[in-house]
Amino acid sequence: MRLEALFNYPLKGCRANPIQVAELDSLGIRGDRRFMAVNHRGQFVNGKTFPKLVLVNCQVEDEQSVIFSAPNMPELKVDLTGDDGRVDVRVWRSDVNAKSLGEKANSWISDFLGGDFRLCFYDQNSHRQVNSLPEYPVSFSDSAPVLVASRQSLEALNAYTGRVDKIEQFRPNIVIDADSAFAEETWQRIRIGDVELLAVKACARCPVINTDVEFAQPDPNQEPLRSLTKLHRRVSDGKVIFGQYFVVTRPGQVARGDKIEVLQSMQAQEYQPLPDEEQGKYTITFEPMTQSAIAAVNDTILEVAENAGIALSSSCRGGSCGACRVKLISGDVEVGADYALTEQQIEQGYILACSCFARSDVVISLED
Numbered sequence: 360m361r362l363e364a365l366f367n368y369p370l371k372g373c374r375a376n377p378i379q380v381a382e383l384d385s386l387g388i389r390g391d392r393r394f395m396a397v398n399h400r401g402q403f404v405n406g407k408t409f410p411k412l413v414l415v416n417c418q419v420e421d422e423q424s425v426i427f428s429a430p431n432m433p434e435l436k437v438d439l440t441g442d443d444g445r446v447d448v449r450v451w452r453s454d455v456n457a458k459s460l461g462e463k464a465n466s467w468i469s470d471f472l473g474g475d476f477r478l479c480f481y482d483q484n485s486h487r488q489v490n491s492l493p494e495y496p497v498s499f500s501d502s503a504p505v506l507v508a509s510r511q512s513l514e515a516l517n518a519y520t521g522r523v524d525k526i527e528q529f530r531p532n533i534v535i536d537a538d539s540a541f542a543e544e545t546w547q548r549i550r551i552g553d554v555e556l557l558a559v560k561a562c563a564r565c566p567v568i569n570t571d572v573e574f575a576q577p578d579p580n581q582e583p584l585r586s587l588t589k590l591h592r593r594v595s596d597g598k599v600i601f602g603q604y605f606v607v608t609r610p611g612q613v614a615r616g617d618k619i620e621v622l623q624s625m626q627a628q629e630y631q632p633l634p635d636e637e638q639g640k641y642t643i644t645f646e647p648m649t650q651s652a653i654a655a656v657n658d659t660i661l662e663v664a665e666n667a668g669i670a671l672s673s674s675c676r677g678g679s680c681g682a683c684r685v686k687l688i689s690g691d692v693e694v695g696a697d698y699a700l701t702e703q704q705i706e707q708g709y710i711l712a713c714s715c716f717a718r719s720d721v722v723i724s725l726e727d
């Protein structure tokens with residue numbers, strides 16, 4: 360098995376930078392996911408909320424400065440050694456104190472995304488830990504510093520869908536020419552070149568993978584996520600997975616063509632195909648009007664409401680603004696994101712309709 364491709368994504372959600380040789384330290388590939396866009400409340404935004412982030416090109420120069428470019432935008436160069444203050448930001452459930460990139464950078468990203476946003480930098484004074492392995496740091500990556508996927512996993516998915524989705528849609532750092540599809544989920548510890556990696560968890564997928572990386576267009580049929588759900592679905596918590604997250608236990612250099620050694624294997628998690636479409640359909644009843652609609656497995660509660668002509672407010676459609684908050688009265692839902700809710704709201708039964716899926720017949724109250 361060989362290392363086939365390497366990518367970094369200096370700005371969370373930005374275009375993939377292909378690289379030939381990479382230095383890995385405890386934060387993963389040097390420069391990867393060190394920058395992040397946040398809204399006015401410090402909540403991160405990503406490609407799920409703003410698909411056009413994938414059109415942003417981000418290049419770090421000698422760790423002294425960073426250059427952002429994007430269609431119809433002037434190039435922006437930011438000096439990383441300047442003092443633009445600090446900002447408290449939130450990525451998923453982690454609070455991070457990051458370096459601000461300053462007003463010029465904030466205006467640039469606000470103009471590009473259309474709204475009130477800021478750009479921040481995970482510098483040497485920032486701290487965030489991998490949830491399940493707190494002795495390991497992680498910057499603005501979703502779960503852990505290094506995401507590994509095999510070309511064979513993508514080929515298996517493409518063979519199933521008959522589409523030609525690209526590996527960059529799945530945002531891996533390391534792509535491996537492996538022995539078989541989904542083999543990466545059985546690797547507990549691996550060595551590549553000088554570097555050793557320890558598995559943390561499989562990568563749970565969201566609609567980001569449905570966005571075409573050239574034009575930033577989300578697929579109207581929600582592919583390939585919809586098909587991945589049928590092909591390869593994790594049983595224990597209902598998440599759809601693709602690729603494996605790792606921490607770096609031995610830093611060093613890796614290069615395209617390096618041999619992959621599996622130092623320790625593990626049992627892949629158990630999978631089972633989804634029930635057929637009919638079995639996977641549930642009834643959602645919206646109160647107080649007692650109007651019901653049918654939800655397929657992969658439909659968010661917001662989509663079900665909209666398809667049924669029920670007015671429900673929404674804005675980001677990615678779990679970060681809280682506009683689509685509704686109350687779950689009965690039934691089971693799978694929660695994709697709830698980080699716009701307070702602990703108290705979660706305890707009270709509030710959910711975000713844009714990020715929840717029915718997993719039984721459910722009753723939803725639209726009254727706040």
Ligand code: FES
Binds near residue numbers: 674684711714
């Ligand atoms: S629309 Fe923003 S959280 Fe659902």
